[in-house]
Amino acid sequence: MHNTAQLQQRIIEGLKEIDMPEFPQNLYEPIKYLLQIGGKRIRPLLTLLAADLFSVDDTDNALPAALAVELFHNFSLMHDDIMDNAPLRRGQQTVHEKWNPNVAILSGDNLLIMAYRQLAKCPPEKLPQLLEAFNTMATEVCEGQQLDMDFENMASVGIDDYLRMIRLKTSVLLGTALKMGAILGNADDNDAQHLYDFGVNVGLAFQLQDDILDVYGDPAQFGKQRGGDILANKKTYLLIKALETAGTDIRPELDRWLATDGPAEAKVNAVTVLYDRLGVRQAAELAKQRYIEQAYAALDAIGVHTTRKTPLRTLAQTLLNRTS
Numbered sequence: 001m002h003n004t005a006q007l008q009q010r011i012i013e014g015l016k017e018i019d020m021p022e023f024p025q026n027l028y029e030p031i032k033y034l035l036q037i038g039g040k041r042i043r044p045l046l047t048l049l050a051a052d053l054f055s056v057d058d059t060d061n062a063l064p065a066a067l068a069v070e071l072f073h074n075f076s077l078m079h080d081d082i083m084d085n086a087p088l089r090r091g092q093q094t095v096h097e098k099w100n101p102n103v104a105i106l107s108g109d110n111l112l113i114m115a116y117r118q119l120a121k122c123p124p125e126k127l128p129q130l131l132e133a134f135n136t137m138a139t140e141v142c143e144g145q146q147l148d149m150d151f152e153n154m155a156s157v158g159i160d161d162y163l164r165m166i167r168l169k170t171s172v173l174l175g176t177a178l179k180m181g182a183i184l185g186n187a188d189d190n191d192a193q194h195l196y197d198f199g200v201n202v203g204l205a206f207q208l209q210d211d212i213l214d215v216y217g218d219p220a221q222f223g224k225q226r227g228g229d230i231l232a233n234k235k236t237y238l239l240i241k242a243l244e245t246a247g248t249d250i251r252p253e254l255d256r257w258l259a260t261d262g263p264a265e266a267k268v269n270a271v272t273v274l275y276d277r278l279g280v281r282q283a284a285e286l287a288k289q290r291y292i293e294q295a296y297a298a299l300d301a302i303g304v305h306t307t308r309k310t311p312l313r314t315l316a317q318t319l320l321n322r323t324s
Helices: 004-017 025-036 042-053 063-084 101-119 124-152 159-184 189-216 237-245 251-258 264-278 280-300 306-320
Strands: none
Touching: 004 042, 004 063, 004 306, 025 063, 025 101, 042 063, 042 159, 042 189, 042 306, 063 101, 063 124, 063 159, 101 124, 124 159, 159 189, 159 237, 189 237, 189 264, 189 280, 189 306, 237 251, 237 264, 237 280, 251 264, 264 280, 280 306
16 A cells, blocks of 8 residues: 555656646646646545555556546636636636636636546546546536536525535545546445545535634634635525524524625624524534544445555545644
């Protein structure tokens, strides 16, 4: 087995080895820029860890699939940032801000093509399974992004709708990254599905934790302005739960704050107090814990020795116990 640091280093090296022409500069420079500003490379790491789980001694066999996952992820980020009008990504200017939206659209398109180019390097006998998993995931991520945008203009969104959206937008990519590694590691269908379920449930728990940290996290550790979701009236698990459970004593006040743009600190503090009165943080924590339990149950069901699962369990714990 390889350790996580070794696999992460191999991903960094693999990304550097991808051939990118110098011309046209405005097509390839934004791609190099986005890849260089990094991130934790969690998704491609999951692919390599999954392959390693099933006794694949040479994870180079799974590296093209891992790189495809990372390139797809960055494609989706580049386009999502345009749709969200986001000024920053990983603390740096977004591509559409640094260049312009047309450049970001075209560079994002090329990232997606590059992802398929990497997939094509996988063992030919595995390609049908890999493409089926990858294409299903890619469609679902687009569906999740559309639902997220639809929610901005909807007066009412239910908890089940929200969980479906974050499953599609965020979680299926984690699950598919693992499933592709399992396929390349010659796992049987049951184990590949258990690993997929592990990833999806970790992803759901991760997003619920993100919702909680936005309101209750330490801004110095979380790296974001406290209550950014509140200021944007973003339909997170906390807000949806609050709207569902608020009675006549609290709902008018909550609606009043949602209808105002500020002052920012007053709005965040007031809505947080209402959340506390309604117990929505506890509800989100309970939901998060349910997904964590489902994730570990799926991991436990995989038919390999427990010690081989330790790197995946450790990575999940790191993701789900974070304060930033």
